[in-house]
Structures are given as C-alpha cells and as structure tokens.
Amino acid sequence: MSETNVCDEEKSILDFKIDLINKRHQSGSLIPLLQSAQNSYGYIPEKIIYYISELVNVPAAEIYGIITFYSQFRLKPVGKYLIRICEGTACHVNGAKKVLSILQDELGISIGETTQDGNFSLVSVACLGCCSLAPVMMIKDETFGNLNPDKIKKAIRKFSNKEKISIEI
Amino acid sequence: MKRVKVGLGTCGLSAGGESIFNKFKEEIRNNNLQVELCETGCMGMCYAEALVEIEDEFDSYLYSKVSVDKVGKIVNEHLINNNPVNSWIIRSKDICSEESFTKKQIRIVLRNCGVINPTSIDEYVAKDGYKALQTVLKSFSREEVIEEIIKSGLRGRGGGGFPTGQKWKLAYNETAGKKYIICNADEGDPGAFMDRSVLEGDPHSVLEGMTIAAYAIGSDEGFIYCRAEYPLANKRLRTAIRQSREKGYLGKNIFGTGFNFDISIKEGAGAFVCGEETALMASIEGKRGVPVLRPPFPTQKGLWGKPTNINNVETYANVSWIILNGWQKYAALGTEKSKGTKVFALAGKIKRSGLVEVPMGITLNEIVYDIGGGIKDGKKFKAVQIGGPSGGCIPASMGNLKIDYDEITSTGAIMGSGGLIVLDETTCMVDLAKYFLNFTQMESCGKCTFCRIGTKRMLEVLERITEGNGKNGDIEFLESLAGKIKATSLCGLGQTAPNPVLTTLKYFREEYEEHINEKKCSAHSCSSLIKYEVVEELCKGCRVCVKACPTGAITGMLKEIHVINYDLCNKCGKCFEACKLNAIIRV
Numbered sequence: 001m002s003e004t005n006v007c008d009e010e011k012s013i014l015d016f017k018i019d020l021i022n023k024r025h026q027s028g029s030l031i032p033l034l035q036s037a038q039n040s041y042g043y044i045p046e047k048i049i050y051y052i053s054e055l056v057n058v059p060a061a062e063i064y065g066i067i068t069f070y071s072q073f074r075l076k077p078v079g080k081y082l083i084r085i086c087e088g089t090a091c092h093v094n095g096a097k098k099v100l101s102i103l104q105d106e107l108g109i110s111i112g113e114t115t116q117d118g119n120f121s122l123v124s125v126a127c128l129g130c131c132s133l134a135p136v137m138m139i140k141d142e143t144f145g146n147l148n149p150d151k152i153k154k155a156i157r158k159f160s161n162k163e164k165i166s167i168e169i
Numbered sequence: 170m171k172r173v174k175v176g177l178g179t180c181g182l183s184a185g186g187e188s189i190f191n192k193f194k195e196e197i198r199n200n201n202l203q204v205e206l207c208e209t210g211c212m213g214m215c216y217a218e219a220l221v222e223i224e225d226e227f228d229s230y231l232y233s234k235v236s237v238d239k240v241g242k243i244v245n246e247h248l249i250n251n252n253p254v255n256s257w258i259i260r261s262k263d264i265c266s267e268e269s270f271t272k273k274q275i276r277i278v279l280r281n282c283g284v285i286n287p288t289s290i291d292e293y294v295a296k297d298g299y300k301a302l303q304t305v306l307k308s309f310s311r312e313e314v315i316e317e318i319i320k321s322g323l324r325g326r327g328g329g330g331f332p333t334g335q336k337w338k339l340a341y342n343e344t345a346g347k348k349y350i351i352c353n354a355d356e357g358d359p360g361a362f363m364d365r366s367v368l369e370g371d372p373h374s375v376l377e378g379m380t381i382a383a384y385a386i387g388s389d390e391g392f393i394y395c396r397a398e399y400p401l402a403n404k405r406l407r408t409a410i411r412q413s414r415e416k417g418y419l420g421k422n423i424f425g426t427g428f429n430f431d432i433s434i435k436e437g438a439g440a441f442v443c444g445e446e447t448a449l450m451a452s453i454e455g456k457r458g459v460p461v462l463r464p465p466f467p468t469q470k471g472l473w474g475k476p477t478n479i480n481n482v483e484t485y486a487n488v489s490w491i492i493l494n495g496w497q498k499y500a501a502l503g504t505e506k507s508k509g510t511k512v513f514a515l516a517g518k519i520k521r522s523g524l525v526e527v528p529m530g531i532t533l534n535e536i537v538y539d540i541g542g543g544i545k546d547g548k549k550f551k552a553v554q555i556g557g558p559s560g561g562c563i564p565a566s567m568g569n570l571k572i573d574y575d576e577i578t579s580t581g582a583i584m585g586s587g588g589l590i591v592l593d594e595t596t597c598m599v600d601l602a603k604y605f606l607n608f609t610q611m612e613s614c615g616k617c618t619f620c621r622i623g624t625k626r627m628l629e630v631l632e633r634i635t636e637g638n639g640k641n642g643d644i645e646f647l648e649s650l651a652g653k654i655k656a657t658s659l660c661g662l663g664q665t666a667p668n669p670v671l672t673t674l675k676y677f678r679e680e681y682e683e684h685i686n687e688k689k690c691s692a693h694s695c696s697s698l699i700k701y702e703v704v705e706e707l708c709k710g711c712r713v714c715v716k717a718c719p720t721g722a723i724t725g726m727l728k729e730i731h732v733i734n735y736d737l738c739n740k741c742g743k744c745f746e747a748c749k750l751n752a753i754i755r756v
Contacts, residue, residue, distance in 0.1 A: 028435070028453050028454045028455040029455060030455035030456075031435075031436075031438055031452065031455050032435075032436070034438075035397070035436060035438065065457060066455075066456065066457055069440060069457040069458065069614075070438035070439050070440050070458075071438075071439035071440065072397050072437075072438040072439035073438065073439075087359065088359035088360050089359045089360035089516075089517070089554060089557070089588065089590045089601075089604070089605075090359075090360050090516035090517050090522075090590055092359075092601075092604050093517055093518065093590065093592060093596050093601070094517070094518075101741070105719075125398065126357065126359050126441065126608065126612075127357075127358070127359035127360060127361070127362075127398075128179075128398065129179060129356070129361070129362035129365045129398070129399065130179055130180055130183055130215075130362065131360055131361075131362055131514055131516035131517075131522065131588075131590075132180060132215030132216060132218075132514075132515075132516050132522035132523050132524075133180060133183055133184070133215065133218075134516060134517075136183070141400065142183075143179060143182060143183035144183065145180075145183045145184065
C-alpha cells in the first residue's frame, strides 16, 4: 500500500472517532455510527462493535443483531471495487441473470465473494433505481447501464487496468 | 445569454452526463463564450439520455443521446454560430418528435424536475418556491391548511392511498407537546425510481411540503428517511437543507412568524421492510426495523412515542402546488375517488422508458402505447406489473383499466408507489412470481411465522414448478397458503407478499398448468424447461457454436452438421446467441 493510502485510512478513522464523540449522546445514533464505522474501515471490525457498545451502552449482541438485520452492513472486508448487480424487476426481465453469469465468468467469483487479488467483490442489490437503463450494475460509485457482454467486459477492464497501472508506478 | 442544462440525475450520470458536462465546460472556456452552464435533474425521458437543453430568450432546444464527441459540434454550430443542430434535437418550437411522450402528461410533482438546477435555491424560489409556505404561515390557520388538503382529495402516494388531509387532522388532534414529521424516502420497491428523481431534481419541493405539514399538525422537528442506495439524492437533500436554513425557510422564526421547524436526514441501511411506517420509525430510533401492531397509529404514538405524521416524497411534493393553485384545480383532475396526478416509473420491455406523470383516470393502454410508444423490438404486449412486490400483474386484455386506487385494487394488484414494468411475450409469469416471492422472502423481517416460513414454502413450490418438477395440487397449495399469509401477517409486507402469485394465478393460470402438466415454458424463459436444437437444413457447419459452447457439448467438423450432446449441455444459450444463421432454436 502506498503512503498516501495509509494517510487516507488514518484520516477516515479519525473522522470516525470524531463522529463517535459527536453522535454518542444523540438518540437513535447507533445506525449512523455503524455507517460511519463502515465508511472508515470498509466493513465493521469486531473490536469496533465492542467499542461502540461501551460508548452508547447497548449490549454488543444487540448491535450484532442490528448489523445482520440491515443488508448495508458487512462484517468482512470487501474488495477495492465493489460490484453491485441490480436485481430489480426491470433488470430481471431484461436479462440480469445473464449479466451475473458473464461477471462470474470474467472474475471467477460468485455473489458474496472477492477475487484473490482483493480487487473485486460481487454483490447483488434489490434495485439501483435506474430501471430505464436495465440491465444495470454499479462498480464503486459508477453506474453502468444498457449492459451487454462487451460493455461488461470493458467496464471490468477499466478498473483492472487502473490496478495494473498503479502497480507499475 | 444562452443557458446550457445537462441532465445529471442518476440516469443522466450513468449515460455519461458528467463527462459531457465537463466537455461543455472546457469548450465554453476555450472559446471564451458568455454562456451559463448548469446541471438539472431527471427530465423524464430516460430512454433518450444523455439529454442537454440549450435555452435562449426565444426558445429551448432539447438534444437527445448526446455523447462527448457530439459536444464540439453543438458548441460550434449552436452556441457560436447560432445554428441549432436540428438532426439531434427532439424538442424545440419547431421540432416535436417526442410530442406523444409529453402530450398526455401533466406535471405537478415533476414541475421543476429537469427544469431548474436542483442545487440552486434561487431557481426554486424563482419558480414560486417557498411562496406556498409563506402564504400558509401568514394567512392560513392550521385548520385551514388541513381543510385545503382534505378538499383537494390528495391520497398517500406511497401506495396505501390513505387521505393525506385526514392523516394530518389525526395528528393535529393529538394534544401532546412534541410531534414529529417524517418523510418516507425509503423507496425500496424494485422497479421504482420516482422518489429518487424528485429528491435529485427538486429537493426543495419536498422540504416545503414537509414544513407546511409541520405547521398544520404543530410539529417543530422532521426527519427524512432516505435509502443509502441513493447517494446523489442524499447529497442533494443535504445541500437543500443547508440552503433553506441559510435563507430562513427552515430553523427558528420562519418568515418572522414565530414558527420553528427543522429537518434532518436519516440514512437507511438497506432493509425493504423499513418502508413500512412502524419499522421505519424503529430504524430511526436505531433499532432493527421490525414492524409493530397498529393501533396505536403513528399519528397517536409514533417516533419515540410521540404523535408522528408520515407521508412519502411524492405526497409532500404535491402540497405546495395545491396551496398555490387551490384545491379546486387539483380536485378537477382525476376520477371520483382518486384526484390529481400520479408519477410512474415506466420501465421493462417498453420503447420509451422513463419517468411519467399522468392524471388519474388515464388508461393503462394510453400509458403503454401513447406515452411509452409500445413494446420494444416488435414483441407482443403481455401484461404490466404494477406496485412492485406488493402489487400484481394486470394482463394486456385489461388495458382499458383506469389508473385509480380502487379500480386497480379490484384487479388484485395495488397502485403501490408507482413502479410500472411492462412485460412482453418473452416474460414467463411463473418466473416473475417466483422473482417477487424470492424478494419478499428475503426481506421478511421474520417476526410473523407465516410471512417468514410461509413465503419460503411458497417459493420452494414455485422453484419446483419452474424446474419442471411441478405436481398436481401445487396450484391449490399456493392459493391456500397465500390466503393464510395474507390473513396472519402484521404488516403490509406480509399481507401483500402473495399478491404477485395470486394475480398471475388469476390471469395466467394456464401458464402454471403448462409448466406443471406439460413441463413446458412457452415464454422460453425457464432454463430447465427449454432445449436447444440444431436445425439441420440451416446449419452450415461453421463451428461458431462449437467455439461458443463453454461445456464442450457441441461437436461437429467444419462444413458438417453439428450435434448437441444433451448430457453435457447446461442450457446457457450461448450457442443460440452465437449462431448467425438461426440454425439453433429454442424449443
């Protein structure tokens, strides 16, 4: 990992700690705190559950229950680029299954898994809300619509090339 | 001065809007042009993205399917030489190639979407924004506001259709000191993006509607519960709230009237059930989003036990228009019991998909054919799916059905929040029912036994049917279990979860029977029930399919007829797509 990345990570963890201090006395702050933790770490590490538990005075088991209830929260780290495949109705009738099978072939992973190099993780989501562009997927924060096999491969290549370049540098 | 507006809603962004915006910026700077460049929300014509509109003092020109490489020509010819590129324009004074898309629409909720820059409060104010709030605070009593909304006939646009004014009155009648206003922006229905577009394109109209509701019921604090999957909507809302506070439309002593109200955003964490109001409130309180029994209703005992008024995004976006234009004008639109307009997210197998706002009372056929332009690729119109996982499928034969809460409910579907997915002959109705049940089964919070386990059992039966293992009695079992799930579930999720199965059974029963008895899927969608065959007369032995097959199931020498080995075939369909001679067919 390059030096700038370390700084970024420390900065985001610092942001999280500031958030902790600001939010711990607000009512209903638990979910925003967990969101903040996930933004900082990329997932929710076990030690953070205990940490938050003490701060807001809610048992760790209850926090675990909340984490597993909401699909947004992850207890394991994900790859650098999270690929979200839309399984909305419009995407379903326009061939979302095919998109998934192409992605699985390209990356060699199934839903919920991460590639060995740690670059890509694959998840499915209920609806990205871009139904008129179905079928759709999202890589990181970028949406790709009207997908066909070529477009999918191109999109993946765009991100994997980025990785190759940064390794060379 | 000319003004260039680039559509940067989520649909515009994914069609490359951002790089188009940057290219315009660069060209305008390089050519030293006196042109205003700004972003705007969804213009509704998602099928024609990316959209760019150029306005001057006389006219506006809407360019469709713009790409980065078209920008140079538009800048040169239109902005510099005043020669609009007519072949790319779909709407101006003289060109109206898309007239049929807009002709039957009436834009109340979407009045500013795609028109103003959503990040500028001044543009909203210039369109009479916050005028309704000012009028209400200065010259309406709280009772008069409620009366106005009751008379307009506005009903909850989240799907339930409860009269909005009545709900406000219930909250108003509560005497507790502290009351809350909540905006439900947890648009979880797959196939629905109305609320997202309103939040992205015109966030202030929602804030204004909420503030008027707060005044009416006597509340000083509001929350917007917005899906975390909508990063742009969240961002636009945060900007809008900040601007409103700066201008004094939110906060203390609004318009100098002594009325205080402020709004904060709560980001959802991804649970469909949180669209249900009691679950939503539990989630705001920081708990698992599990519904509780009503009554007491939220208007009596809601967030943190206090009276709470919950409406959805579209409902609030109607409010200021009603105040400014009068309830008579709103009530003049629509049918006897459903007034005003409804926004639909039109998608699926339709030519012109996008965001449409139509007066209540319009027929399904008018939406599909006149506005949507009919079915894609010359296929046959089969049905529409309305209301998402709680709704149902209405067959094409009922295309004259009017958009009206009660008429739609009588078909077994529901109005729902506004997802309208058009289906053609290639959609298998059993597969679609399975798709929705899979969704609700996963999203069930697990509190009620029948919703938790009953949906699972129904799903298993549907899986069996689509895999070719359906049995006699399966249909009757589905119907009987569906009735029990509806009767014994606490909240809307469970009560409506069987609807997609029940409506497809009602209108497409023969498809279920065909799957079970003949092991056949006439839509060629269920992979277990289809088979690929080589048409010997058409096969030229080119080996394209042999190379495309991932399992090595196809064999044959060059210029010889190829053969499929069914023991190896996994029915992926790659050969079917690869063959340019139509020599491989699906049966």
